[in-house]
Amino acid sequence: MANNYYDATGVLVLDQVTPVITALFGGLKLDASYPGDGEVYIAQIAEDSGAHWDDVCEDLVALAQSLGLSVPSEGPPTMDDVLAVLSRHFGTDQDEDLQHLIEHHRFEDDSDLDALFLIATRLDDGHGLKEIRFEGCWYCSKPRLFNFGGDGSFISREFSVFGASGQVLDLGNRIRQALLIQNLEAAANLFARETQRLLAGITDETQRRQLQHRLSELLS
Structure with a gap:
């Protein structure tokens, strides 16, 4: 039996790592010390790490609590709940793109970089996130045809592009x-x-x- 895997590494281009960045990207093996010069390492390694929306939600709730904010909800807080509270705190609760994300994103399973980027830029606690550069590859434990490939993502406020x-x-x-x-x-x-x-x-x-x-x- 052959097994398929996907690994990826990349960088956040920003001013500094802050609690917001840690909450959003901590599940991607965030390393604030490497490579340096305004770039911070992130990775998604098969069977090792990954940023799941449930984990991101928990980390954002913890962030809100550390800021003295309560996240009202009938049950366990959802991404909608915590983003509503944090966006009011950061003065971006009227941002159209963020509101569209909250209303239409399912926030299930693995998190996606473009959504994480949008959230981060609307919850800027001094991190100054400018870009995400991410490059990945999928591969098979056996040399099967077309079971190997790669993709890349470049995400910024001004321009974003994806290719495989x-x-x-x-x-x-x-x-x-x-x-x-x-x-x-x-x-x-x-x-x-x-x-x-x-x-x-x-x-x-x-x-x-x-x-x-x-x-x-x-x-x-």
Whole structure:
């Protein structure tokens, strides 16, 4: 029997590690001493570590209590409960992106980096989180076909992007098939879709439109 695993490492780019950062990212083997120079190590190692939403919730409740805040709830506090309390404390309870996250995210199983980043930037206790850079790989205990690959995430306020090796294989094959039958329209649509995917990662709508216009000029 073959076993499949996924490991990943990365850094938080910030000013300093604070209680908010520890509560949100402590489950990712957070190491405030490495590599240094404004970067802090995080990792997700198969069968060893991981940031689960239940654990994140417990750590955020403990953080709220350390700040003298009570988290009212009918049963065990949920992420919705504790985020409502902490966002009021940090003056971000009217933030549209955070409220959308609270209303629509299920907060189940493993936590996701983009949600952790958004929460951290709205609960800034001096950490000044600017970026997350995360790179991972999945592998098999036996050399089975296509059971190995990698992915990467770059997350910031200004721009975010995600890519996986499987996407490259799929895109390359689809473009080649279109070129083989001289279907340039299909090939062009694939290039346009990939460009639109990258443009969608730009947070500022005005910058996104300006960059799209500039790209059109460069390609004309």
